[in-house]
Amino acid sequence: xTLTGMKKHVGVLEQAGLVTTKKIGRVRTCQLxxxxxxxxxxxxxRYRQRWDERFDELDKVVEELTRKEKSDERKNxx
Amino acid sequence: xxxxxxxxxxxxxxxxxxxxxxxxxxxVTRTINGPARIVFEAFTKAxxxxxxxxxxxxxMTLLSCEVDARVGGKYRLVFDHGGPxxxxxxxxxxxxxxxSRLAWTNEEGGEGGAVTTVTFEEKGGKTLVVLRESYxxxxxxxxxxxxxxxxxxxxxxxxxxxxxALGESSGQ
Numbered sequence: 001x002t003l004t005g006m007k008k009h010v011g012v013l014e015q016a017g018l019v020t021t022k023k024i025g026r027v028r029t030c031q032l033x034x035x036x037x038x039x040x041x042x043x044x045x046r047y048r049q050r051w052d053e054r055f056d057e058l059d060k061v062v063e064e065l066t067r068k069e070k071s072d073e074r075k076n077x078x
Numbered sequence: 079x080x081x082x083x084x085x086x087x088x089x090x091x092x093x094x095x096x097x098x099x100x101x102x103x104x105x106v107t108r109t110i111n112g113p114a115r116i117v118f119e120a121f122t123k124a125x126x127x128x129x130x131x132x133x134x135x136x137x138m139t140l141l142s143c144e145v146d147a148r149v150g151g152k153y154r155l156v157f158d159h160g161g162p163x164x165x166x167x168x169x170x171x172x173x174x175x176x177x178s179r180l181a182w183t184n185e186e187g188g189e190g191g192a193v194t195t196v197t198f199e200e201k202g203g204k205t206l207v208v209l210r211e212s213y214x215x216x217x218x219x220x221x222x223x224x225x226x227x228x229x230x231x232x233x234x235x236x237x238x239x240x241x242x243a244l245g246e247s248s249g250q
Contacts, residue, residue, distance in 0.1 A: 047104065048096035050136070055094055055108040055207070057130035061120050062112035062205075069116070 101216035106209045114200035117207065118177045121196065122147035132157065138165075149174050153182065190218035 001009075010030060013019040017035035021028050092109040099105050110117050120126045128143040141156040141164055154168040166186060173181035178198055184191040192211040199206040213219040 044096050044098060044104075048094055048106070051096065051106045051108070051209070052094035053133040053135050054130060055110065056091070057133050058117070058120055059092070059110055059112075061126055061130050062110050062116050065116045065120070065126075066112040 099210075102213045102219055104211050104219070106211075108207050108209075110205045110207055111203075112205060113203060114177045114198040114205045117205045118180070118198055121180060122174075128155075131155065147171055147174055147180070187218075187222070190214060190221060192218070192222065 010019065010021060010028075013030075014021055014033070017033045018037060018040075019030045020033045021030045023029075092111070094106065094108045097105045097107075120130065122145060124143045124145040127145055128140050131143075132138055132140045138157045138159045141158055142154070143156075144152070144154045146152055149171055151171045151174075152168065153171070154166060156164050156166045158164050167184065169183040169185040169191070171180070171182045172193070173179055173195070177200075179196070180198075181193060181195040183193055190213065192213045195210045195212070197208045199208070211219075213222065
């Protein structure tokens with residue numbers, strides 16, 4: 001990885017609060033920031049689970065209505 | 079931050095993906111097995127919405143559900159979450175394009191509330207649902223996140239009790 005590429009990557013992590021950096025002379029030191037990656041991942045996973053459960057229920061409702069509509073159409077054609 | 083989490087692909091079940099698009103936005107996508115018209119109805123008719131919006135695993139029961147899905151129309155959902163007071167979630171519809179697009183505000187949290195935009199895209203009899211929650215600031219999103227997380231821990235404590243009660247009330 002080039003130095004410029006590295007700088008860019010670190011910049012993104014810093015912006016997200018995942019690392020903090022400090023420059024002393026020619027050396028820039030990185031350390032873990034206020035926000036932890038596990039916390040971030042946990043938050044997203046909880047959020048995803050909530051929507052996943054909700055959409056599973058939606059799927060059931062929509063499948064039932066779709067089936068009902070199709071059988072009604074068949075009845076109407078008779 | 080652009081972390082992305084996907085569920086395990088099951089044989090029939092569609093995957094729900096969540097992506098944090100920016101500091102202020104989270105996007106959820108899911109394909110639903112049915113035409114856009116029916117999925118849209120399930121979002122906009124109270125008697126359908128209340129059948130899926132609160133899965134049992136959330137540990138909450140829906141006490142009432144009012145939906146007026148017109149631009150400027152209001153919705154109001156009231157939940158029993160096991161606490162002393164029921165919790166109300168309410169807001170206003172800001173965009174209503176039948177079968178393709180829906181947007182509403184979330185006003186229960188005051189000024190930090192998100193705007194939820196949902197698009198419905200039909201393909202081969204199935205509908206891709208893309209739901210975007212935009213918060214006014216990064217702080218508002220973070221606050222919503224931790225709030226929801228705390229609430230989850232709280233409700234897990236009462237989950238056993240509630241599941242028994244729900245099992246009895248569903249009469250199975």
